[in-house]
Amino acid sequence: MAGESVVSSNNRFLYKQVRFFLALSTGFTILLLLFSIEWTTLSIRPGVLIYTGIQAVFTLLQTLLVWQVKRDIQLIDRISAKVKILAVVLLFSLFVGNVFLAVSSLYVLKEKRSTAYAYASYMIITDVIVILVSSVNLFKPYVSNTFLPSMYALILILVLHIAFLCLQGRLEHLNRGPRAVLLAILSLTALTGNLFVLFTVWAYIKQTRSVTWIVRESLLDKLTYNNASMLGLFFILFLLSISITSIGVFDYGDAINNNYSLILQDPSLAHPFGTDNYGRDVFSRVIFGARISLVVGFLATMIPFIVGGVFGALSGYFGGRSDNVIMRALDVLYAIPGLLLAITIIAAFGANTVNLIIALSVGAIPGYARTMRANVLQVSTYEFVESARALGAYDRQIIFKHVIPNALAPMIVKSTLTVGTAVISTSSLSYLGLGVEPHIPEWGNVLRLGSAYLESQPHLAIFPGLAIILLVLSFNFLGDGLRDATDPKLS
Numbered sequence: 144m145a146g147e148s149v150v151s152s153n154n155r156f157l158y159k160q161v162r163f164f165l166a167l168s169t170g171f172t173i174l175l176l177l178f179s180i181e182w183t184t185l186s187i188r189p190g191v192l193i194y195t196g197i198q199a200v201f202t203l204l205q206t207l208l209v210w211q212v213k214r215d216i217q218l219i220d221r222i223s224a225k226v227k228i229l230a231v232v233l234l235f236s237l238f239v240g241n242v243f244l245a246v247s248s249l250y251v252l253k254e255k256r257s258t259a260y261a262y263a264s265y266m267i268i269t270d271v272i273v274i275l276v277s278s279v280n281l282f283k284p285y286v287s288n289t290f291l292p293s294m295y296a297l298i299l300i301l302v303l304h305i306a307f308l309c310l311q312g313r314l315e316h317l318n319r320g321p322r323a324v325l326l327a328i329l330s331l332t333a334l335t336g337n338l339f340v341l342f343t344v345w346a347y348i349k350q351t352r353s354v355t356w357i358v359r360e361s362l363l364d365k366l367t368y369n370n371a372s373m374l375g376l377f378f379i380l381f382l383l384s385i386s387i388t389s390i391g392v393f394d395y396g397d398a399i400n401n402n403y404s405l406i407l408q409d410p411s412l413a414h415p416f417g418t419d420n421y422g423r424d425v426f427s428r429v430i431f432g433a434r435i436s437l438v439v440g441f442l443a444t445m446i447p448f449i450v451g452g453v454f455g456a457l458s459g460y461f462g463g464r465s466d467n468v469i470m471r472a473l474d475v476l477y478a479i480p481g482l483l484l485a486i487t488i489i490a491a492f493g494a495n496t497v498n499l500i501i502a503l504s505v506g507a508i509p510g511y512a513r514t515m516r517a518n519v520l521q522v523s524t525y526e527f528v529e530s531a532r533a534l535g536a537y538d539r540q541i542i543f544k545h546v547i548p549n550a551l552a553p554m555i556v557k558s559t560l561t562v563g564t565a566v567i568s569t570s571s572l573s574y575l576g577l578g579v580e581p582h583i584p585e586w587g588n589v590l591r592l593g594s595a596y597l598e599s600q601p602h603l604a605i606f607p608g609l610a611i612i613l614l615v616l617s618f619n620f621l622g623d624g625l626r627d628a629t630d631p632k633l634s
Contacts, residue, residue: 154222156368157212157216157222158212158213160250161208161209162209164244164247165205165206165208165209165247167243167374168198168201168205168241169202171243172195172198172199172202175191178191179191179194179195194239197239201233201236202244204233205233205244208226208247208251211225211229227252230247230251230252231248231252233247233248234249237271237272238271242268242272242377245271249264249268250264257350258350258363258364259346259347261346261367262342262343262363263308263343264308265339265376266339266340267305267308269337269384270300270301271301272381273297273337273384274294274297277293277297277385277388277392278294279412279415279426280392282411283397283413284413285394286394287392287393287394289391289392290391290392292391294392296391297335297388297392300335303329304332304340326344329343330344334387335387335388336380336384336386336388337383337384338380339377339380342363346363346364365627365628369627371620371623371624372620372621372625374620375616375619375621376624378613378614379614379621382437385430385433386431386437389434393427393430393431395427395431397424397427398430399423399582400423401422401423402423403421405422406418406419406422407599409602416429416606417603419603420596423584425607428584428589429586429589431584432588432610433614435496435569435584436570436585436611436614439496439499439500439503439565439579440562440563440565440569441562442500443499443500443503443507443569444558444561444562446500446501447504447505447511448554450504450508450511451507451508451511451512451514452547454469455511455514455515455517455518455519456516456519456542456546457469457542458470458516459516460519460542460546466516470513473508476505476506476508476509477509481506481568484502484505485499485503485505485572485577486502486575488502489502489572489577489578494572494580496579496580499572502572503565503569510557514554514557515554519546522545522546522549522550523546528545531544531545553629555629556622556626556629557622559622559625560618560622563615563617563619563622564615566614567611567615569585569587570586570587571587572587573585573586573591574587574590576591586607589603589607590611593605
């Protein structure tokens with residue numbers, strides 16, 4: 144009876160997954176259908192319409208898959224062979240860019256869906272999407288000198304990841320030395336920015352060790368239960384990966400060099416997002432702009448995370464006069480609106496990337512300090528802290544060994560939510576001409592140029608705008624998932 148209940152629970156989770164990805168695929172298809180219509184002239188874009196038809200076929204197959212999975216669960220409480228055959232067919236949807244159905248198919252094909260398998264699936268899908276996006280360069284008249292070696296390397300990494308996904312169950316039979324070497328080689332592929340590799344390796348090591356002793360369910364385990372947060376994490380890591388691999392795959396000259404023979408071109412295979420009023424490839428500018436948005440967003444979050452965390456920890460732990468001095472000084476800074484403070488700093492010291500990071504960081508310090516102070520005040524009352532004091536531990540040891548590690552969870556959740564805010568602030572300031580230098584491909588700069596052609600060339604503003612929206616939503620989804628995973632009431 145216990146085994147049957149576990150199987151039923153797994154299958155119910157599977158049904159929830161395939162239904163969720165069906166909804167996403169349906170929304171993606173409807174969005175493509177809207178893009179297939181030229182609304183100014185009420186004409187049809189044939190290429191987009193054909194692509195929409197292909198996505199619609201796969202979405203209908205996914206609908207059949209969802210119905211069949213539900214039927215199998217109700218009748219036989221397991222997944223039948225014909226459902227797995229249908230899942231194999233749906234795997235080909237990955238090659239037309241439908242990530243949602245590919246993830247759903249991989250879940251169906253695996254009998255025992257472990258955490259390592261879940262992250263390995265996203266790892267492979269990230270590889271495939273990066274390769275497909277990079278393959279756009281094949282339609283251009285010239286490519287970067289490092290394009291072919293970089294593509295060969297990406298394909299080799301993909302083969303290695305697929306081999307690990309297929310053979311991870313047999314690696315347990317290897318000796319510890321060879322297995323450690325293989326895992327180390329696999330970990331090195333995370334240098335491409337695909338951090339799902341590290342999550343997969345960690346989950347696999349934890350999974351193999353759990354055979355000999357019970358390991359408590361971790362944060363990454365809980366995160367896999369939240370579809371929205373995993374989807375957000377996938378988009379963030381995809382952007383990180385394409386930002387790093389674009390160094391060797393994409394030609395930076397397409398994003399910054401003027402080409403007056405290609406001014407205001409419509410979207411095509413060579414230029415999927417069209418070209419701007421200087422003849423620059425908007426697709427390349429969005430790709431390279433992701434690097435700037437991620438770097439500025441992370442740094443503008445990490446600096447106040449560290450500085451505000453230190454001030455908040457000292458204030459909350461020592462209290463008294465130290466608390467009053469630190470918090471009253473931060474209250475003065477907190478009284479100034481963050482965006483107004485950023486504009487003032489940039490206006491005084493000039494518009495460049497470094498000043499932008501500093502300007503966004505300074506305004507966020509008080510918020511992190513308040514959060515850390517509240518957490519430290521709570522943790523300081525716990526019994527293990529009192530026990531450390533009774534044993535004669537120094538304040539420095541108590542703060543860094545006991546208090547701060549147990550007060551970091553809300554800070555981490557807050558940081559994932561505020562990275563999205565930093566991305567929006569970066570794009571907003573660049574849009575106003577107060578952020579990154581105008582010639583640098585950054586999403587705010589691309590959006591500012593595209594907004595001048597909303598009537599004649601709306602895609603110039605739509606695509607960078609969508610990139611900003613999707614990245615901010617992804618961080619919000621991830622933050623919500625982390626909040627639920629770290630909440631003891633929901634555990």
